[in-house]
Amino acid sequence: MPLSKLSIRDSEYLPDAASGRCVYHVYDPHALVQAAGYLKFKNGAEKDEGVFFRGESKLHGSLSPTLFRGVSTQAGQSRKISELNKAIRQLREDNNIFGSFAQESHEAILQHYGLKTSWLDLVDNVWVALWFACHRTHGTGPAGEYLHFEKRSVHKELDGFVYVLLVGADQGRDTRRAPGHYLGKNTELIDLRAAVPSIFLRPHAQHGLVFRVRGDQVMRPIDYHKQVRGVIRISLADALTWLGNGRMLGVHALFPPPYYDRGYSILLKSGFPASKELGAISHVGA
Template sequence: MLSVTEITVSSTTELTETVLSLVKEAEDDAPLWFRGQYSADWQLKSSLARSVTTSEQMFEKELRLLTRFRQRSLPFWPQGYPQDDWEHLFAMQHYGAPTRLLDWSENLFVGLYFSCTRGAYSKHSEVDDAANPVVWVLDPVGWNRGLGHLKDNASSVSILTTADDDELRPYSVSGRADFPRRYNAPVAIYGTHNSSRIVAQRGGFTIAGKSLDPMDSFAAEVGEKKLWKIKLLYSRDQMRRDLAVLGFAESMVFPDLVGLSREISESEGLHG
């Protein structure tokens, strides 16, 4: 059975060269997406899926969270700004509420940044600073075309958008795991750019289906060369130095006063 393709690299230069070689393997010159994780031991599992034990609980909690977010976030949006369930879901993800979404980026160095920076992971109960970080690489077009329920129209399938009603209906919010035509495997989707962070991070998303299994467990089903796991065998300090040399700063990933404050604190050797 085919599964995740695992690669190891020992420098940022080698990482970049490896990714450039993968671009040549991507289907129809499709874009690649990147996701950095602080530990190579962690699988590709959404925050909401990690918080429940059954699919039924996942959808019930999602509906409740979405309803409460919609009710209480109104004062923070421009007056009259319309939002549907999907738009709220993308906003929830970027402001830290549990969802079925996983963040990806079109920018390799955004992925590397999250590999070497604790960020939200500082609250993770299983953080191990001795573990190697990882950059996951996804061919989102190839992944979607490899999904069983989309294979019949594979030649016309690309990265989904919120306008793809028929294809996205099985992944919609309903509060029920047994919603007709729900599928197990995650699907790649472009999100609504309703957050400056989504824009800055050149964000894309995958959204989990009804299964609580991690995304990487579906790699064999989807097919070869759709998902790669690049383990980084060099120090996080070196990664940070490389990113700094390349002009990649925290305020570029978090374009707000919080990101700027962290950036200037780091530059002065201070940690808040």
């Protein structure tokens, strides 16, 4: 992996015992920023590929979008996609807000607000990724729609780590496509900050994007892990210290309530029925 060739102060490339994978461990916030920026520059120059971030509390063996988790057959994948498309069509008919931005972004913005879709969330800010890696999500309700974010504790995880995945997505701009949309050979990428109106506040607060892998033939793959370009690891104690307790990196700021996020308010009132299959517009508690 390219990060194995990187040599910067206060960092080292080593095996992660929990997952068996090699990671780039950083001991200083400057090293974190430099490691994160290394592949952004390298892949942008050599591959016309953007590199974005995803924070995780542990390393998983796969990177599947929520719609495809637990799916093992093409028939099952087709059924999930059909159910989702039906739900989105109904939302479009019942809510005028979807007429104000490109149809290609409709599923993407619904992913960002809680539905299970074929897209996967990324962020373009390493500190936001670090925040997600330092918190666990707890859900309750028939579809897990009531969410609470709990900060991880070094007292409970004495030797805990956080992980930032560096994910590559094609970023060659096709001027025929809507703003913020990038369609490449391997992936589709949508920068929600440019693709949807700013009354949807959450994507701006999180520097949010979504991406998905294109299929070789008819169906897209279920697992997007091939787009992971590297993994940065930080000790949980260091990550929590670096983040601190500033208001800009809290649940209230990163998940603005519907009072501030008008797009979120519209979606909550859309009447979309929660289901285990497709999820729901999430209710985020402070």
